[in-house]
Amino acid sequence: MRAEQVKKVQVVVREYDAEKDLAGAEAVDRSCEVGPSGSISIFTDLLGDPICRVRHSPAFLMLVAETVAPEKEIVGLIRGCVKTITCGKRGAATPIYTKAAYILGLRVSPFHRRMGIGFQLVEQMEQWFRCKGAEYAYMATEKDNEASLRLFTGRCNYAKFRTPSILVQPVFAGHHLPLPKDTTLARLLPAEAEALYRLRFSTTEFFPRDIDDVLSNRLSLGTFLAYTWTGLNRFLAGPPESWAVLSVWDCNSLFRLELRGAPLLWRGLAWTTRAVDRAVPWLRIPSVPDLFRPFGGYFLYGLGGEGPAAASLLRTLCRHAHNMARAGGCRVVATEVAACDPLMPGIPHWRRLSCAEDLWCVKRLAEDYSDGAVGDWTRSPPGVSIFVDPRDV
Structure with a gap:
């Protein structure tokens, strides 16, 4: 019965309203633990501010997907920001800038997946990006997150771009x-x-x-x-x-983050190494921290x-x-x-x-380029270094 009801649900995508949407947005975030395939996942507690991960960017927006019947319920959300970043260089020392948009925190509640809600959220966010003059949009995901890759590289036409390492x-x-x-x-x-x-x-x-x-x-x-x-x-x-x-x-x-679904052996090892470290601190044993509660x-x-x-x-x-x-x-x-x-x-x-390969995907939004010296940035080879803006974390 639940599956039949879900198939008929319709949603409206609109801008997040902090006064009336906070509880619903937090509920969606809590229901969507993220992580690589397997039993271990990462839960993120945004400490009562669902926009905290984008609000420090020059321009930012959060959208929610809300059901229209039988009763209103937030079942998805997405966050995005727009800023000007380097996409290449002219000569050895002159940067070439482009206006780029970043997508993060796309969430759809487990009971409402595979219904096109994620696609609607991305599509609406990209419209806002274009209104802000963004030439490119990019996002990051785990390389084995098949659902995310199907959505972005399949339906939304993003291309795999860079594979930095999270240490x-x-x-x-x-x-x-x-x-x-x-x-x-x-x-x-x-x-x-x-x-x-x-x-x-x-x-x-x-x-x-x-x-x-x-x-x-x-x-x-x-x-x-x-x-x-x-x-x-x-x-x-x-x-x-x-x-x-x-x-x-x-x-x-x-x-705050929290590892969930870790084997009991990991928890036991973490507890043991910390106990030994407390007992004989002069040995400077590298104890495993407690990452199984919010940190x-x-x-x-x-x-x-x-x-x-x-x-x-x-x-x-x-x-x-x-x-x-x-x-x-x-x-x-x-x-x-x-x-x-x-x-x-x-x-x-x-x-x-750590993660040896975090996957960044990119999409060209504009028909023209602000500087023809770069051409299509989505086709450019990677450099030896990359600048990760902390506002994107």
Whole structure:
């Protein structure tokens, strides 16, 4: 009987209304755990703000799909944002920008799937993107999420584009990681960080033109520079042989995550390693954090550097970010980089918690291009690095 009723349901796609739609949107989010195929899934608690993951972008929108009969019920939702990012470069140092839209958080309640609701939500969101002047739309999904791929690459004509790696490192509650004494660690002012990023990274794919807004956002906890040469006031004019940089974004204030469906063996191992670590902390055993109840984390963005020691210096910065996350009550530190990024060896992570290939798909929305030098960005080969905007996490 339930299946017969679902087949006849009709929906209206409209803009989210925080005053009357909060409970319904939260119910849809709770019913849609995400993750790779298998028994383990990730549940996200948005802490009472369903728009939190897009509201820090220059332009954003959340749509809901609501049934019209027999009674009104929110059964799907989608979030999107529009911003200007780098899609190529002219020569060696001049970025070419495009207005691009990002889709995230597409959800349809389990009882209302395979009815075209997801397609309607994407179609309506793309109409808004076009009204905002977006030339491209892109989204991210797990490479084995067959339902998502059928929708986006099948019905919605998106193309597989990039496969960056998500790297996750647990935060060891009892361990303050020591930093090497022969490395200078400096915190940059937002204006200094902006100057460095524009000088060194503005031609990197997906670099946001409004990087100044990102760096000055209250969720950006700072930009940190590591080098083996003194004289910070001379750095931008003549950097040392080796240096590294990264910025820290506070996802802990936006949402909480929780692993569900993990085998009892995993839970037992996590409990045992933490117990041993508490009993003999001087052994510095890498205990498995409790990720089976809600936890938060920090996201590292703007990772980069140059020189033969860049990877080692980046590792020092990641250790510093770990200590920041520990002080902030987080249980993970995460980042996302191009799969072929030469600095990846300098990013500590646990393979079991990480994802070697996150799949990004892209679609051309406009008939013309803002700059013909790029041509069709959807057909361009990947670069060695990528700039992941923390507002997209």
